[in-house]
Each structure stands twice: as C-alpha cells, then as structure tokens.
Amino acid sequence: MSEHHHHDEGVPHRHPLRPDQDDTLTYWRAMEIAVRELLIEKQITNADEVRSEVEAMDDRTPACGGQVVARAWTDPEFRKLLLEDGNAACEAVGLERGLYKLVAVENTDKAHNVVVCTLCSCYPRSLLGLPPDWYKSRNYRSRVINNPREVLREFGTVIDDDVVVRVHDSTADMRYLVVPKRPAGTDGWSETQLAGLVTRDAMIGVTFARQP
Amino acid sequence: MPALFSSFFAGALPMKTFRGVHDIGGLPADELVPSEHDYALWEKRVDALMVLLSRKNLMTVDELRRNIESLGADAYDKMGYYERWIYAITQTLIQRGVITIDELGSRIADVQARVDDAN
Amino acid sequence: MTQTESVAPLFRAGDRVRVREAYPIGHVRTPYYIRGKSGVIERFCGAYPNPEELAYARPGLPKQPLYRVRFRQADVWEDYRGKDEDTVDIEIYQHWLQP
Numbered sequence: 001m002s003e004h005h006h007h008d009e010g011v012p013h014r015h016p017l018r019p020d021q022d023d024t025l026t027y028w029r030a031m032e033i034a035v036r037e038l039l040i041e042k043q044i045t046n047a048d049e050v051r052s053e054v055e056a057m058d059d060r061t062p063a064c065g066g067q068v069v070a071r072a073w074t075d076p077e078f079r080k081l082l083l084e085d086g087n088a089a090c091e092a093v094g095l096e097r098g099l100y101k102l103v104a105v106e107n108t109d110k111a112h113n114v115v116v117c118t119l120c121s122c123y124p125r126s127l128l129g130l131p132p133d134w135y136k137s138r139n140y141r142s143r144v145i146n147n148p149r150e151v152l153r154e155f156g157t158v159i160d161d162d163v164v165v166r167v168h169d170s171t172a173d174m175r176y177l178v179v180p181k182r183p184a185g186t187d188g189w190s191e192t193q194l195a196g197l198v199t200r201d202a203m204i205g206v207t208f209a210r211q212p
Numbered sequence: 213m214p215a216l217f218s219s220f221f222a223g224a225l226p227m228k229t230f231r232g233v234h235d236i237g238g239l240p241a242d243e244l245v246p247s248e249h250d251y252a253l254w255e256k257r258v259d260a261l262m263v264l265l266s267r268k269n270l271m272t273v274d275e276l277r278r279n280i281e282s283l284g285a286d287a288y289d290k291m292g293y294y295e296r297w298i299y300a301i302t303q304t305l306i307q308r309g310v311i312t313i314d315e316l317g318s319r320i321a322d323v324q325a326r327v328d329d330a331n
Numbered sequence: 332m333t334q335t336e337s338v339a340p341l342f343r344a345g346d347r348v349r350v351r352e353a354y355p356i357g358h359v360r361t362p363y364y365i366r367g368k369s370g371v372i373e374r375f376c377g378a379y380p381n382p383e384e385l386a387y388a389r390p391g392l393p394k395q396p397l398y399r400v401r402f403r404q405a406d407v408w409e410d411y412r413g414k415d416e417d418t419v420d421i422e423i424y425q426h427w428l429q430p
Contacts, residue, residue, distance in 0.1 A: 025327045028295040029254050034319035035302055038311050045264050053260035118237030132248035142241035146408045154244045165417045171360045172397055172422035173379050229354040231363045238364040274385035278358035
C-alpha cells in the first residue's frame, strides 16, 4: 500500500485531493467532503472543531464503562448511585455525564439483561464508544428482541433455565448499561484488575464478564 | 390473469397497517455474525459532524432518524451505516435551509473532479 | 398550559397499560411489534419533547411523559420460546398508552 500524505483533514482543498483509502471516492464520501467544506466556508464549523470531535470520539472506549462497573463491584454506595442515577455516577468517577439519561441494569443470579435498539442503533456511546457493526445489524435488531436466548447462544453465552432474560429496547431517551455479574475468584482484586475483566460485549449483555 | 385478480382469488387481505423500513424488531432474520470493523476516518467525520450540528442546534437526532427512515427498503438495506447518515444529515441541512441543493451539487462535482485530476 | 410546560403524567409504576393500536406514518418511536400489547409501568422516566415533532424541526412542546413499560415476552410474541417470566422493557411516550 502506498504512503498517503494526508492534508489537514477538514481544511478546504484547492488542489487535487487524495481519498482516505486506496479505493475510489464513492458518491457518499464525496458528499461528506462537500458538506464539510460548505459548512466550514459558511463558518458553521471549522477544521479544528471537527478534528477535536473525532479525537474525543477516539477517547470514548469501553474502558470507560469498565471503570464504572469495577467501581460498582467494589463500592456498595457507588453501586446504589449507579442504579439510581447513572449520569451522576459517571460524573462521580470523572467521566462525561453523557447527553442521555443513563439507566444501569444489573445482572444477578436470577436475571440477565441484554440491550438493543430495534429501531436504529441507540447505544451508551459516552461509556462504550461507537457501537460494533453487529449491534446495528438487521439480524441482531430483529432477533434479539424475540429470541434473546438463541442470539446469546450465537455469542457463546448460555443462560441457565432458572434465570430470567430481560431485553431492553432503547426506543427513546434512555441509554442502557448492563452491569455484568462479578466473576467468582476475584476477592481482593483492585478496581483496575477488575476493570480488565469487563468487556464491551458484557456491558451490552451478550456475554458475561471475563473469567479470571 | 391480471395481478390484481390473482391476489383477490388467493385471498390476499388489503394492507391495514403501516410498518417503517427501519421498524424491524421481531421480523425474520439470519444467524448473527459478530462482525465489526475499525471505523474509517470519513465515517468518524460523519459522526462528528452529527454531534457538532446537534450541539449547535442546527439539527436533531430525530431529524436524522426520520430522514433515514424515509429511505426505501432497498436503499436502507444496501447503503452502509454512515452512508445513510451523511444522506440524512445532508437532507436535514437542505430542509433547514443551511445549504442549497445548488451549492451541494456544485461542490460534489468539484470534489469528484479533484479526484479525477489526481488520478 | 403554556408551551414550555409538560403534559401531566397519567400513570405510575405498577399501573397496567395497553399500547395503542395505531399505525400512522411519520417518525414514531413506538415499535410495530408492541402496538396493542399490554404491560406494566416499570418507571416514569421524566418528560421530554415529543420526537414525532422534533423529527420535523418543530419544538415538540409541551413535553410528553415517558415511561419504561415492562411486558411479558409470552404476551408479545405468539411463539415465544424462552422462559415464561422473560420480559422486554421499552420506553413509550404517554400518548401511546391507554389505561
């Protein structure tokens, strides 16, 4: 693959433009460039703003959610706050509140929670970053809502017969974080160690947290 | 036999409800493939644009969704996720009068010409 | 009532409600699969501008009460194959709910 010399992204170009990738510039990618240039020229935004927002997006990773879960596992007062007011709990650990009301749902020995947005792709982005393709796919959105146990099996997750499955469809202004069960054999572990067991998929509810 | 008569004799009932192309909870679908990809820079820029425009009160996520939902079933299925987003963002900007169709068309052509010149 | 107020909440946690059986076009956040089904209010979520109006760049005021409603999966899907106690929780706006 040849070297790409990227010009400052977001700055209007008056000389030939190299596309981001080796493949051809599609109509929609040309539209993205066109609209961004027009908005910059109209001083609605600027290259720095776009760049900052992309960087902020890159900083939002599942590690943020993992931090919150690990704290809830070790601190009963925090767990209570998280379940009552998810946004306040995020703020309390130095994370973004997020734009939407965060509802934390806790997995227990009796209940397993899984989250979907059947209508589009609503997702707790401030805690988990951008959603994976499968979360936004037709197959997930159509089937996890009415056949959650089967879909979870496709992730390798088997829910016991005596455990209730609760599906949450993010249809409006709430965003959901699943608090997975704390794995056995982690007594005395530090928050950092525990956070390492908390995967993105466990916080969506399609898997359990990693075993030690 | 004309199509209209065929469906009548097959006992087809007239449609009584409406279901959006996006409203797919419970519809038949295939086994899950847990696929994902690292987002390309242009995709992140589309996402960033949405965040910025919302923050500046130039559009809402509701307008984004409604424009995506108004795509036909074929387009909804075949377009990529961020292709649908840039379509919907641009539609909203036109609807809101932030950009004109004329300047959009000119600039897209301009961008495409630059790539052609480079190749 | 001024345009900046909220519509008064009609329901509380524990109330049984039924989702209206209506099929309008337009931007609607009540999924097709839940129309006409009965469930229980799990919690009141607060009042928010109406997304059906926001979708057309209108202010969506007065704010509409939003609820999380819990349904038994067996009540929603004719051929549900999971446990009898399995549930689905959905956020639904008040104007889509009947007592």
